[in-house]
């Protein structure tokens with residue numbers, strides 16, 4: 001059975017990816033950081049191992065992969081957002097968001113690669129955002145991390161293709177999770193109005209795209225928008 005490790009799988013999009021990959025027949029490993037209760041509940045619900053690690057900490061990520069063993073599908077989903085005007089951003093804000101979103105992705109890919117290269121098989125799926133493609137006012141740092149993830153994913157697709165490893169990126173639009181809990185009903189209505197399919201996204205919409213990329217041997221280096229047509 002193939003093994004899939006999903007980072008940031010205690011809640012939101014990551015939890016939906018874990019459920020969908022389990023339903024698709026993978027042996028799933030759930031990574032979490034703070035939300036232990038939610039992670040353990042999901043672990044019991046779907047029958048998946050849960051491993052705590054802050055993805056920004058290379059040593060913790062190394063220990064997680066030692067415990068996980070060989071991983072065939074890596075979903076680098078863990079992420080945080082900061083909504084501030086550029087002028088209000090502090091050095092700590094910049095460091096933390098890059099450490100989690102970008103360096104966290106790098107840390108996990110580094111640890112997953114030796115066994116993928118040895119097996120000449122791997123599926124790496126990274127999590128960008130619509131804002132990493134088009135930029136977002138008051139989210140310059142978040143958008144920059146998500147743009148960096150696109151550059152990383154495209155480059156690794158070229159470098160790792162000969163080793164049987166595909167690398168693709170999912171770029172969700174606005175998805176109904178805790179990350180968007182600050183949006184008022186008025187803003188949600190406005191977003192729906194501007195979206196061709198007239199809704200915001202569900203976590204399952206992103207999980208479906210992740211499962212597709214996990215199963216697609218001839219698709220690599222792509223940025224798959226899951227945004228209801230908000231950005232075409």
Ligand code: NAP
Pocket residue numbers: 007008009010011012013014031032033034035036053054055056077078079080100104127128129130171172173174175176177178179180
């Ligand atoms: P969420 O509901 O806030 O969940 C974030 C997840 O990331 C949680 O499971 C959290 O785990 C985990 N996480 C955060 N920091 C971590 C760290 N240092 N180490 C390990 N795990 C960490 O967010 P979401 O909306 O599901 O977003 C998931 C991904 O999709 C993110 O990369 C986000 O940028 C991206 N995305 C989201 C949207 C959207 O509209 N929601 C749109 C585009 C892209 P703990 O709670 O256990 O700490």
